Amino acid sequence: MTPSEVPQTSGGRSGRLAAGSLEALLENARLLHSSLELEDLLRSLLRSVMGRLVVTRGLLALIEGDPSTSKVETVAVSRGFRDLPVGSLFDAEHCRTLGAEHLLPIGDPHHPVGHLALGRPIKGELADQDLEFLEALLGIAAGAIANARAHQQARALNRQLDQRVQQLRTLLDLGRSLTSTLEASQVAQALGLTLAGQWLLRRYAVVAWNGDASPVQRLKGMKIPAAAEIREELGALAGPAAIEELPQGALRSALEAQEAELVVPLLSGDKVVGLVVLGAPAGQRTFEAGDRDFLAGLAAQAVVAFENAWYFEETLQREKMERDLALAGEIQQRLFPTELPQPTGFGLAAHNRPASQVGGDYYDVLSVSSGENQRYLICVADISGKGMAASLLMSNLQATLRALLDTEPDLAGLVLRTSRLLYATTPASKYATAFFLLLDPRTGACRYVNAGHNEGLVVRRDGTIEEMTATGFPVGLMGIGEYRAEEFRLEPGDCVALYSDGVNEANDQDEQEFGMDRLKAALVKRRKKSAQDIVDGLFEEVDAFATGAPQYDDITALVAKRF
Amino acid sequence: MAENFSIEATDEGDLTTVALGGYLDAHTAPEFEATLQERIDAGRVRIVVDCGALEYISSAGLGVFMGFIEDLRDAGGDLKISGLIPKVREVFELLGFDALFEIYDDRAAAAGSFASAAAG
Numbered sequence: 001m002t003p004s005e006v007p008q009t010s011g012g013r014s015g016r017l018a019a020g021s022l023e024a025l026l027e028n029a030r031l032l033h034s035s036l037e038l039e040d041l042l043r044s045l046l047r048s049v050m051g052r053l054v055v056t057r058g059l060l061a062l063i064e065g066d067p068s069t070s071k072v073e074t075v076a077v078s079r080g081f082r083d084l085p086v087g088s089l090f091d092a093e094h095c096r097t098l099g100a101e102h103l104l105p106i107g108d109p110h111h112p113v114g115h116l117a118l119g120r121p122i123k124g125e126l127a128d129q130d131l132e133f134l135e136a137l138l139g140i141a142a143g144a145i146a147n148a149r150a151h152q153q154a155r156a157l158n159r160q161l162d163q164r165v166q167q168l169r170t171l172l173d174l175g176r177s178l179t180s181t182l183e184a185s186q187v188a189q190a191l192g193l194t195l196a197g198q199w200l201l202r203r204y205a206v207v208a209w210n211g212d213a214s215p216v217q218r219l220k221g222m223k224i225p226a227a228a229e230i231r232e233e234l235g236a237l238a239g240p241a242a243i244e245e246l247p248q249g250a251l252r253s254a255l256e257a258q259e260a261e262l263v264v265p266l267l268s269g270d271k272v273v274g275l276v277v278l279g280a281p282a283g284q285r286t287f288e289a290g291d292r293d294f295l296a297g298l299a300a301q302a303v304v305a306f307e308n309a310w311y312f313e314e315t316l317q318r319e320k321m322e323r324d325l326a327l328a329g330e331i332q333q334r335l336f337p338t339e340l341p342q343p344t345g346f347g348l349a350a351h352n353r354p355a356s357q358v359g360g361d362y363y364d365v366l367s368v369s370s371g372e373n374q375r376y377l378i379c380v381a382d383i384s385g386k387g388m389a390a391s392l393l394m395s396n397l398q399a400t401l402r403a404l405l406d407t408e409p410d411l412a413g414l415v416l417r418t419s420r421l422l423y424a425t426t427p428a429s430k431y432a433t434a435f436f437l438l439l440d441p442r443t444g445a446c447r448y449v450n451a452g453h454n455e456g457l458v459v460r461r462d463g464t465i466e467e468m469t470a471t472g473f474p475v476g477l478m479g480i481g482e483y484r485a486e487e488f489r490l491e492p493g494d495c496v497a498l499y500s501d502g503v504n505e506a507n508d509q510d511e512q513e514f515g516m517d518r519l520k521a522a523l524v525k526r527r528k529k530s531a532q533d534i535v536d537g538l539f540e541e542v543d544a545f546a547t548g549a550p551q552y553d554d555i556t557a558l559v560a561k562r563f
Numbered sequence: 564m565a566e567n568f569s570i571e572a573t574d575e576g577d578l579t580t581v582a583l584g585g586y587l588d589a590h591t592a593p594e595f596e597a598t599l600q601e602r603i604d605a606g607r608v609r610i611v612v613d614c615g616a617l618e619y620i621s622s623a624g625l626g627v628f629m630g631f632i633e634d635l636r637d638a639g640g641d642l643k644i645s646g647l648i649p650k651v652r653e654v655f656e657l658l659g660f661d662a663l664f665e666i667y668d669d670r671a672a673a674a675g676s677f678a679s680a681a682a683g
Contacts, residue, residue, distance in 0.1 A: 283663050
């Protein structure tokens, strides 16, 4: 309604308004129409009515919404009617019983926008002139009220529009920030700050789960139960939900106890990879109907960023692990002797080829001095498992052997002490099969302990082969047990070959094994060559057999030959 | 994010002034949060955030304010805001921050409000 469409007042009395009243009316009309704030307008209307007619009690009630359909009428301004405060329901009869003497409609009497109620004037009765003035004034007021209401609505619409724009800005801002973030904790932070600012939150929680890794969290005055405790309830979450919409369970009771209001799942497809929990907004803010879609939008952006961050993290970790492995492999290779001792009358050669960067095979040749008598401890070992753990045990084995070597004159005793030490310092799943050979180069006399290792092979000058089978359990496997030392002698032209199962178990393309027969034949064929040639030849044959099939196990071979 | 963000915290007496400039958004808000946290950890509870040079603020930027206000007031301090340009002020009002925080025209007025509160 525009000011020009002021409803006509009823009756024909308006023409008889006194000049003074007209002036007052004009002034009031100006005043009313100058105010677009409904509350101010109503207050000033009531004030001028009460002032002019000298009444001490008055109130204005307005019908909520459209007067032609709505019946709900509430008190908008109240002066002196203590039992009818602002916001209370207005009822004409009730109002009369509380002392209202005059009840006048505002605007069209058939469809008024509200009512004016007045208590008894100080001077007693109201004159006709006063009533005429009131009718005219209320007619003008109806127009002004309609105006103010239209203005109020327009403002509310504008505000809504501004808020939508702000939501869009927020989405854009978060998205822009997240694209440059590669750390999950920063994603949680950006999301948390955005939520806090958008809804004036003091208490909220963001948690994101990446498999079994410890969750990424940002907790502000709230906690979220561990994923394992609420797995079932998480599965049922398809979008933002109020706490009272959740099924009964650990999640709901935990969130209720913390007075959470909304829960927003972070969804990757159907899978819940995280959770956002929001406490109550501060001040005048509340969660509104449209907020859920907006929250779902923010959550979707965060999920993409979380997944990017996790992927990046994994890639980094993989690269780091590869670097670590390469480093460990380098260190391990240095544990192998760079040059084998060559005792008088003997040739020694060995080679190791790990299957991966870090291997589990080990060989060593240590000199054992006891007076004039220089002997050599030759060792080939295969550590259980592969990778870092195996390489650690390998260096452990080497250090233990070296430390004990000069304190334990007896070979079987040395192996037993080594085994016990390894058993005590490593998990039971870590052990090593090993072949220990003590060579006296002056006589060719050999003592050996085979601790659960492959048969050592003695290749005689005439091509016959003797096998040296196990004489005890693998070292480090058990804390108890005995090792038996056996003896033999290498005559001129004889050689002994020690190796790991990577040799005889090498596979070809059809997963056939190289086998002991080929191994023995390769040794016999080359028995007249040097130790180095025998070792090299053996590797050549294994490679020719495998013809490019992947090497699954470390390959180690060591040959000692008496000239 | 192409825009710059600047932050400078200065302590004077028992008042800490944090001057912000440029764009305070989800990308730069963590820096603001860290600076405030550091000052509060150092026992500073009377804080004026001078936004005079602030050209833009996003919800994430406002979120930083929410994270500290309760602790500061519990500790007998407060966080007051000064110097909002109209565009920034609109966002404060739109999201209801003007009802939660005291906002002053300039830094001196905000600082003065602390002083008069202390005197009273």
